[in-house]
Amino acid sequence: MKHLNVGLLGIGTVGGGTYKVLTRNAAEITRRAGVAINVVQVADRNVDHAKTLTGSDVVVTSDAFAVVSNPKVDVVVELIGGYTLSKELVLKAIENGKHVVTANKALLALHGNEIFAAAQKAGVIVAFEAAVAGGIPIIKALREGLGANKIEWVAGIINGTTNFILTEMREKGLAYQDVIAEAQRLGYAEADPTVDVEGIDAAHKLTIMSAIAFGMPMKFEQAYTEGITKLQQTDIQYAEELGYRVKLLGITKRTDKGVELRVHPTLISEKRLIANVNGPMNAVVVKGDAVGPTLYYGAGAGAEPTASAVVADLMDVARLSSATFEQRVPYLAFQPNSVVDLPVLPIGEINSAYYLRLRASDKPGVLAGVTKILADKNISIDAMLQKEPDDNETEADIVILTHITQEKNMDAGIAEIEALPAIVGKLIKIRMEELGK
Ligand code: NDP
Ligand code: HSE
Numbered sequence: 001m002k003h004l005n006v007g008l009l010g011i012g013t014v015g016g017g018t019y020k021v022l023t024r025n026a027a028e029i030t031r032r033a034g035v036a037i038n039v040v041q042v043a044d045r046n047v048d049h050a051k052t053l054t055g056s057d058v059v060v061t062s063d064a065f066a067v068v069s070n071p072k073v074d075v076v077v078e079l080i081g082g083y084t085l086s087k088e089l090v091l092k093a094i095e096n097g098k099h100v101v102t103a104n105k106a107l108l109a110l111h112g113n114e115i116f117a118a119a120q121k122a123g124v125i126v127a128f129e130a131a132v133a134g135g136i137p138i139i140k141a142l143r144e145g146l147g148a149n150k151i152e153w154v155a156g157i158i159n160g161t162t163n164f165i166l167t168e169m170r171e172k173g174l175a176y177q178d179v180i181a182e183a184q185r186l187g188y189a190e191a192d193p194t195v196d197v198e199g200i201d202a203a204h205k206l207t208i209m210s211a212i213a214f215g216m217p218m219k220f221e222q223a224y225t226e227g228i229t230k231l232q233q234t235d236i237q238y239a240e241e242l243g244y245r246v247k248l249l250g251i252t253k254r255t256d257k258g259v260e261l262r263v264h265p266t267l268i269s270e271k272r273l274i275a276n277v278n279g280p281m282n283a284v285v286v287k288g289d290a291v292g293p294t295l296y297y298g299a300g301a302g303a304e305p306t307a308s309a310v311v312a313d314l315m316d317v318a319r320l321s322s323a324t325f326e327q328r329v330p331y332l333a334f335q336p337n338s339v340v341d342l343p344v345l346p347i348g349e350i351n352s353a354y355y356l357r358l359r360a361s362d363k364p365g366v367l368a369g370v371t372k373i374l375a376d377k378n379i380s381i382d383a384m385l386q387k388e389p390d391d392n393e394t395e396a397d398i399v400i401l402t403h404i405t406q407e408k409n410m411d412a413g414i415a416e417i418e419a420l421p422a423i424v425g426k427l428i429k430i431r432m433e434e435l436g437k
Helices: 013-024 026-033 047-054 064-068 085-095 105-122 138-145 160-172 176-185 200-214 233-241 303-320 366-376 407-418
Strands: 003-009 036-043 059-061 075-078 099-102 151-157 244-254 259-269 281-288 292-299 351-361 381-386 395-402 423-433
Touching: 003 013, 003 064, 003 085, 003 303, 013 026, 013 036, 013 047, 013 303, 026 036, 026 303, 036 047, 036 064, 036 303, 047 059, 059 064, 064 085, 075 085, 075 303, 085 099, 085 105, 099 105, 099 303, 105 200, 138 151, 138 200, 138 281, 138 292, 151 200, 160 176, 160 233, 160 244, 160 281, 200 244, 200 259, 233 244, 233 351, 233 395, 233 423, 244 423, 351 366, 351 407, 366 381, 366 395, 366 407, 407 423
Parallel strands: 003 036, 003 075, 036 059, 075 099, 259 423
Antiparallel strands: 151 244, 151 281, 244 259, 281 292, 351 395, 351 423, 381 395
16 A cells, blocks of 8 residues: 545544644654555535645545545545534445544444444444544553553543633632633533533543443443532632542443443542643543553643544554454454443442531531441541631531542431531532542
């Protein structure tokens, strides 16, 4: 093969970045890949705008199906997003014997199992480095670099938008509502920012990582997803006073009973490197039994950082397209007949430490009542913070950090505490992770 001919679907943020990087670094990429990687056709809804990016050398069409059926195209790069039309296009490309590169985490989390099965049947590559943590080569690390390990857990800040919002809330004391508009303006957010702030985008990425870390199918529908929309400035400040940062983490762990698969705001000790990953940056910690914890950090979004991952996948396709199926790295890191249908644990079955905030009447004996409930449930307290009531106030905030317990035990304790007459309103519960061992 002298050339790898690319058909590009979508020349927006990532597609535009990909075109730019492929053009600017063409000589260096050819030196590494051994063949030239040429974009031969582009599909985009806005043909005129697309032509301003590609010039006249490349055929531009508004018909994405023309690209996936073009006999000159060896590999289809899907960068239009969504998971209805993109699924149809990707399956059609596979049916037509074309390799596929995509940055589309939603598509893979929801339809990856079907797409990989079709690709295996057709003997083509489906590569997706850009789908998780943008420019960070975490897929390569999980599938290849850490291949000797039994992966125990993966935890990451895998959504730039929410990390930016949480950083602004902590550093500038701003409320959530004041920061979301800025995140949209800066272009970190998905077309529908609900997908970011409700933790869905992170759950898509986590689903992909759990599949390749543990050799199991994509199980997005069983992921527990809790975003940052209900997070209060007060809790970010109290966490800080206790030496913790609040991050939206995607966490997946292998346990004897099944796999934990969860996205939620999480307290992490400020001493951990990942707690200091700020702004729109991403970071992933992977714990392997042989290597121990490893940390991967970088830009999780943006035109060229994401293009960096897309182009690296194209270079893999260039090198491996003539290899047999057995010579290639399996889609989900494990051989297809070794992918195991591991159960995902319901959130009540997970084990975690907890941050609790309660508001209580400032009367003697209240704290004793709370600690008795926790002791009866075998939940031990790690730290406690009691705030003085403000002038003219008769209620005070109490913050408790617990050691690890099962979530349903914690929830039962919370229900009993909320029923105490001196407790005002609902308790705030935020999970905590140590991320050290
Ligand atoms: P953009 O919206 O910037 O780009 C998508 C492009 O595809 C647009 O030009 C759009 O045109 C075009 N398009 C949409 N539908 C069609 C269609 N039916 N036929 C032809 N063209 C079409 O999205 P991004 O580049 O940001 O994202 C692309 C993918 O990459 C998504 O799956 C996203 O989740 C993923 N991703 C994005 C990252 C980022 O930082 N932006 C990072 C990692 C992954 P129009 O504008 O007219 O709709
Ligand atoms: N909206 C995503 C984020 C883009 O904020 O991380 C990158 O996947």
